[in-house]
Amino acid sequence: MLFSESIRIAVTALLSNKLRSILTMLGIIIGVGAVIVMISIGMGVRQNVTNSIASLGSNMIIVTPGSTNQGGVRSAAGSSQKLKLDDADAIKKKIKNIDYVAPTVNSSYQIVNGNMNWNSSVYGVTPEYLNIRDLTVSSGSFVTQSDLNSRNRVAVIGTTVATNLFDAANPVGKNIRINNQPYKVIGVLESKGQSSMGTDQDDMVLIPLTTAQERLLGITYIKSINIQVSSADKIDMVQQQIEELLRQRHHLVGDKEDDFTVRNLTSLMETMTSTTTMLTLFLGSIAAISLLVGGIGIMNIMMVSVTERTREIGIRKALGATFRNIMMQFLIESIVIGVIGGLLGIACGISISLIISKFTQFNTVLTAAPTIISFAFSVGIGLFFGIYPARKAARLDPIEALRYE
Structure with a gap:
């Protein structure tokens, strides 16, 4: 029997029981679609985390106060008051291979302009903050060293703050009030939009x-x-030098614990990427279980098909069909179910992923590898779970098959 003829017979058999064939394929369709959707969601989470960390700057190290043991209780990083501006100056002067050092403080305040007000985050920064965070001033100027030395009440605002307080007017040269104190707007930052985690990067006020x-x-x-x-x-070398310098400056000797935390964003990104990769694999594995269920459905329906077509099998064998011919016929039927179900599953999975990305704030990432693997898996499932029914059909005794009612 020719291979093309086997395919034709398999397709004819499936079309003769359309509803049963569709229900059998449904398990494969759901399985493949679920794998694609779950992995695209996991990849989206990983991309969001990576982009959020990368938005802080390249080759970054962040030092925060705190993380000390006081009375057996570890305080939260950033809650201590041990980190001083002199520490930042010492890092800048004494440690090599550093481009920028930008110490900061921050708090939330209500920003007022006339009868307009807006709640925003206020950051105390140095001129290096512009470079280290890759910011651009669209109009006006940025905080200067002279502003730092003179403790000037000047402010650089983001576009969200500018829009809510000044509408379409140019804020440069005008005054705003922060904590009931007047500040002169000297610049407006170019818009950076929302971060990958949904945070508005333009909703901030920078002062000396x-x-x-x-x-x-x-x-x-x-x-x-x-x-x-x-x-x-x-990065690793500089991080170690920073830790040694701060321990020396803070008089931390022997086994005395650090009163500061040094975070390497590169290692943090690697850790977060590893974590989100495990999450993606977990989601994909859970979804793949439905593929196995679909495979069991294929085996079940093929067993029914063998039983229904026992006389047909007997006639074929009586006319000279070999073990291989019968085996191939039923294997092709199960593979066709896997192929069609896999293709429909891919279409459904991609469509659902695109819908999630378009109509929600959740980002999904579609890649070729999960799609190809899930499709190959669906075909493999069809082949694997079709072997037993095919062998059963091929091993039927033609005389007994012809007598079957």
Whole structure:
């Protein structure tokens, strides 16, 4: 029997029982579609995490105060008051292979312009913050060293703040009030839009660090030090040097625990990528279970088909059909179910992933590998679960088959 003829007979047999064939394929369709959707969601989560960390800057190290053991209880990083501006200056002066050092403080305030007001995050920054966070001033200027030295009440605002307080007017040169204190707007930042995690990157106000410390917050410490290393291969070395320098400056000797936390964003990204990859594989594995269920459905329906067509099998064998011919006929039927179900599953999975990405704020990422693997798996499922019914059909005794009612 020719291969093409076997395919024709298989398709004819499936079309003769359309509803049963569709219901059999449904398990494969759901399985393949679920695998594609789950993996695209997992890949989307990984991309969001990666983009969020990358948006903080390249080759970044962030130092925050805290993470000390006090009375047996670990305080949260950033809650301590041990990190000073002098620490940032010392890092900049004494450690090599560093491009920028930008100490910061921040808090939330209501920003007022006349009868307009807007709640936003206010950051105390230095001029290096512009470079380290890859910001661009669309109009006006940025905070300067002179502003730091003089504790000037000046502010650079994001486009969200500018729109809500000034509408279409140019804010540069006008005054706003922060904590009931007047600040002159000297610049507006170019829009960066939402981050991958949905945070508005344009909803912020930047003022000189010294002004924020002394005139706004009334503090002498800083809340973080952002450090950009000159190259990725020097990050670990620079991180170790920063830890040694800060331990020396904070008089931490022997086994005394650090009163600061140094985070390497490269290693953090690797950790988060590894975690999200495991999540993606877990989601894909859960979805793949439905493929196995679909395979069992194929075996079940093929067993029914063998029983229904026992006399047909007997006639074929009596006319000279070999074990191989019968085996091939039923295997092709199960493979056709797997192929058609896999293709329809791919269409459904891609469509659902695109719908999720378009109509929700959740990002999905479609890649070729999961699609190809899930399709190959659906064909393999059809082949694997079709072997037993095919062997049963091929081993039927032609005389007994002809007598079957």
